[in-house]
Amino acid sequence: MTTALESFVRVSVHWRYKGQEGWYHERDGRGSCWEEDGELNTFMWDEGNYSCDCNRARFFGFVAFPCGDTIEVLEIVPLTEENRG
Ligand SMILES: [Zn+2]
Numbered sequence: 797m798t799t800a801l802e803s804f805v806r807v808s809v810h811w812r813y814k815g816q817e818g819w820y821h822e823r824d825g826r827g828s829c830w831e832e833d834g835e836l837n838t839f840m841w842d843e844g845n846y847s848c849d850c851n852r853a854r855f856f857g858f859v860a861f862p863c864g865d866t867i868e869v870l871e872i873v874p875l876t877e878e879n880r881g
Contacts (some may be wrong), residue, residue: 808842810870811856817870820856829872838872 809820834869840846853861855867
């Protein structure tokens with residue numbers, strides 16, 4: 797039997813910056829998005845450390861950015877074990 801946490805192993809983050817868009821696929825989604833009870837919690841991306849350009853740039857493959865809020869996150873999509881790549 798798998799718990800809700802185990803069945804959601806990753807998330808994909810859809811980002812946009814100055815007309816560019818892309819997806820960042822987090823290999824282990826537990827780090828930034830998952831509560832211990834298996835609920836998706838996007839606080840880290842909405843308000844926490846990952847809401848800042850300097851961290852987002854690193855994840856999304858840009859060269860280093862200074863702190864700021866110019867890189868948008870459009871949506872955060874949980875991937876289940878069944879559909880992970
Ligand atoms: Zn920053």
